[in-house]
Amino acid sequence: xxxxxxxxxxxxxxxxxxxxxxxxxxxxxxxxxxxxxxxxxxxxxxxxxxxxxxxxxxxxxxxxxxxxxxxxxxxxxxxxxxxxxxxxxxxxxxxxxxxxxxxxxxxxxxxxxxxxxxxxxxxxxxxxxxxxxxxxxxxxxxxxxxxxxxxxxxxxxxxxxxxxxxxxxxxxxxxxxxxxxxxxxxxxxxxxxxxxxxxxxxxxxxxxxxxxxxxxxxxxxxxxxxxxxxxxxxxxxxxxxxxxxxxxxxxxxxxxxxxxxxxxxxxxxxxxxxxxxxxxxxxxxxxxxxxxxxxxxxxxxxxxxxxxxxxxxxxxxxxxxxxxxxxxxxxxxxxxxx
Amino acid sequence: xxxxxxxxxxxxxxxxxxxxxxxxxxxxxxxxxxxxxxxxxxxxxxxxxxxxxxxxxxxxxxxxxxxxxxxxxxxxxxxxxxxxxxxxxxxxxxxxxxxxxxxxxxxxxxxxxxxxxxxxxxxxxxxxxxxxxxxxxxxxxxxxxxxxxxxxxxxxxxxxxxxxxxxxxxxxxxxxxxxxxxxxxxxxxxxxxxxxxxxxxxxxxxxxxxxxxxxxxxxxxxxxxxxxxxxxxxxxxxxxxxxxxxxxxxxxxxxxxxxxxxxxxx
Numbered sequence: 001x002x003x004x005x006x007x008x009x010x011x012x013x014x015x016x017x018x019x020x021x022x023x024x025x026x027x028x029x030x031x032x033x034x035x036x037x038x039x040x041x042x043x044x045x046x047x048x049x050x051x052x053x054x055x056x057x058x059x060x061x062x063x064x065x066x067x068x069x070x071x072x073x074x075x076x077x078x079x080x081x082x083x084x085x086x087x088x089x090x091x092x093x094x095x096x097x098x099x100x101x102x103x104x105x106x107x108x109x110x111x112x113x114x115x116x117x118x119x120x121x122x123x124x125x126x127x128x129x130x131x132x133x134x135x136x137x138x139x140x141x142x143x144x145x146x147x148x149x150x151x152x153x154x155x156x157x158x159x160x161x162x163x164x165x166x167x168x169x170x171x172x173x174x175x176x177x178x179x180x181x182x183x184x185x186x187x188x189x190x191x192x193x194x195x196x197x198x199x200x201x202x203x204x205x206x207x208x209x210x211x212x213x214x215x216x217x218x219x220x221x222x223x224x225x226x227x228x229x230x231x232x233x234x235x236x237x238x239x240x241x242x243x244x245x246x247x248x249x250x251x252x253x254x255x256x257x258x259x260x261x262x263x264x265x266x267x268x269x270x271x272x273x274x275x276x277x278x279x280x281x282x283x284x285x286x287x288x289x290x291x292x293x294x295x296x297x298x299x300x301x302x303x304x305x306x307x308x309x310x311x312x313x314x315x316x317x318x319x320x321x322x323x324x325x326x327x328x329x330x331x332x333x334x335x336x337x338x
Numbered sequence: 339x340x341x342x343x344x345x346x347x348x349x350x351x352x353x354x355x356x357x358x359x360x361x362x363x364x365x366x367x368x369x370x371x372x373x374x375x376x377x378x379x380x381x382x383x384x385x386x387x388x389x390x391x392x393x394x395x396x397x398x399x400x401x402x403x404x405x406x407x408x409x410x411x412x413x414x415x416x417x418x419x420x421x422x423x424x425x426x427x428x429x430x431x432x433x434x435x436x437x438x439x440x441x442x443x444x445x446x447x448x449x450x451x452x453x454x455x456x457x458x459x460x461x462x463x464x465x466x467x468x469x470x471x472x473x474x475x476x477x478x479x480x481x482x483x484x485x486x487x488x489x490x491x492x493x494x495x496x497x498x499x500x501x502x503x504x505x506x507x508x509x510x511x512x513x514x515x516x517x518x519x520x521x522x523x524x525x526x527x528x529x530x531x532x533x534x535x536x537x538x539x540x541x542x543x544x545x546x547x548x549x550x551x552x553x554x555x556x557x558x559x560x561x562x563x564x565x566x567x568x569x570x571x572x573x574x575x576x577x578x579x580x581x582x583x584x585x586x587x588x589x590x591x592x593x594x595x596x597x598x599x600x601x602x603x604x
Contacts, residue, residue: 064438068597089440099432101439105355114351117344118441146358 003039003075004170004202005063010036010072012058012226032058034226035072042169045196045203047213047234050223051311056206059223060172063204064094077169090119093168095159097175102147108158109143112165119166126165133161136191153184160188164195170202171195177209189215210304222311230314235281237310244277246303247284252296260290272298280305344441345449352420352453356461363461366411370466374407378474392539397477398565402536404470405561408463409492412455413499413556416527417520420451420500421507425516428507437596444585444592447507448500455496477565484563487570491560494577498555501584508588511595532557538567552580 012033020026033055040046050056061067062074065081065088074081079088094101102111116126134140137157142150150158156176163171173192177185193216195201205217213220213234220237222230230237249258250273257266258274264287268275278287284302291297356363381399385391394402409415424447427433436443470476479485506523510516528534530553537549537558548554555577562568 061434066434066437066596085438086440089438094435094438096435099435101435103351103355105358106351110351110354114344114347117340117347118439120340120344 004042004044004077005038005040005204006073006075007039007059008037008073010059010062010074011070012055012062012067013070031226033062033069036223036226036228037072038221038228038231040202040204042202043196043200044219045192045217046205047217047220048204048206048223049208049213049220049311054223055226056223057174060094060174060204060206063172064092065089090166091169093163093166093171095156095163095171095173095176097156097173097178100147100155100159101162102155102158104148105146107144107146108139108150111147111158111162112143115162115165121166125167129165129167130161133164136194137161138187153180153187156180156184156188157191160191164201167199168201170204172204172206174206175208176205177207177212185209185211192216210310214304222314224311229311237314244305245280245284246305247276247278247287247291248301248303249274249276249291249295249297250299252298255295258291258295260287280310341441341445345445348441348446348449349453349456352450353457354453355450356454356457366458366462367465370407370410370462371469373410374404374466374470377403377406378470392536393567394536394538395477397475398567399536400470400474401476401478401565402532402557402561404467404474404476405564406533406557407470408459408467409495409557409560410533411458411462412492413495413531414451414455414458414503415499415531415533415553415556417503417506417523419454419503420447421503421523422516422520424504424507425510425519428510429514429516443596444504444588447504448497451500451503452496455499459492479564479566484566484570488560488564491563491570491573491577494574494581495556495560497581498552498577498584501581501588502552504588505584505591508591508595526553530554532561536561538562552584555580 010033011031014030014032016028016030017025018028036055036059048056048059058067062069063076063081065083065085068082076088077091079091081088102108103114112130115121116123121129134143137160139154139157139161142154142158147155147158160173160176176192177188180188189212192203192205196203196216203216205212207213218233220230220232220234221228222237246267247264252272254272255274257269258276260276263282264276264278266274267277276287278284288300291300378400381403382396385394385396385399389395391399406415411418414421424433427436436446439446471478503523506519507516509519513519530537530548530551532553537545537554539545540548549558559568559573559576563570563573
């Protein structure tokens, strides 16, 4: 069980040209990915998260071979993606949540037939995989519907099926639940969990939705400003970030702020509704039990900290010293072109 | 073998995608018929004043008009094929999906565009042409071999047309916005493609130059072949020559484009 995905000090540097005068241009060098190293074992399901522009998609594009790293060493299944893109393509599946690989104007099944040819899937295997995916993802009634008529959730499931027809060993998912409603999200997550458990497919998941990670991944990697700032269990991320969950409590009537122990504090009161913040690493159960016992409780809900907030807190709690900001963006002296 | 089946599937998909939009097809047939009528009367007036302009008699000039209307959408002479779609995919970053597929970008779009061309020939080309032949005196051959040669020339023209538009589409990797390139394509297509006037009616040095450009391979050459004004083999050679050159340049530009790609939109 060696490393299936292997990154060793991988960098991606873009030169961004900016007009500074009529003919003058200044070249700024942007390090989208700055010396990232990690390994993912076969069969792992890993969350890869970070704020917008952190370098997540750039990493995924390097893993598929679309982008060539500016430095470092990168291997997927022992293959250098950018050198042997075509060979690797038969072994990986990709879903970009905001883009589609499906033929917009044609019925869903036509796109699958195309995948059949494109990945040279043996006929029997294609039929077997298609039947299984159609059943698991509930696509039966949609196969003859033109893709443009599908809802976002349906289209996403259609895209996931398209990425798996050729039995890829690894699946890259870039925001697979973005814009989906609760039911569709649950369906996609359940499917991914089964895929990973039953087929042993390695999954690398990029998302903004912390629940995706919580429900699917035992391991999470956080990237910020092109650097890997965290790699470990999700619980550890909450601790590192000092993240807080919020308990929203509806009481029977207006009351003074709830007193519910040392770790929880009321952050907002609006009539009978109160908001309590408590550490994300703690269970909500004792807190809820206590409030229910002592107050006239009508309703309650728990809100998870969103990923941006966790990361922002984590970065600020780590202190600026450990966040290697300098060197990310540098102006190249004299690099002017006309 | 395996890849032949893939690109055949892409071509079938290209055909079916355009076949989906029936109302657009009907509107296109109507437009081409009306434009054909306008041009025919204009040409008839012109050839009345200048008989044998460019070596054509009136029937040949009329035939040229209807061939032009039949091939206008087929060969996307003024644009309107896959290139606007590809430029849009470059602009939005969707081209990332085309790039990670185990398929060649140029062959993929060539196959899809050939499928589109074939649909446009059948769906949009035949009706205006038949209308023209029924209501106006035309100069068409009886020899089925000549018709066969004409069809070969049309297929070659499809490839040359694709190769021109592929280069235009790739410019999107540098320009980001394809509007300007599309407009250039529209004007060159109309002028150099013979949609305004047959290229053999262009005077002097201008005519000499225009008749050697790749756009001459689109409408002018197949039309001359069909009307017996050009030798089929030299027409094929001219078309194939441009196809090879332009596809080759396209391949070079493609590898430069994909190497410098900064896929848009995260």
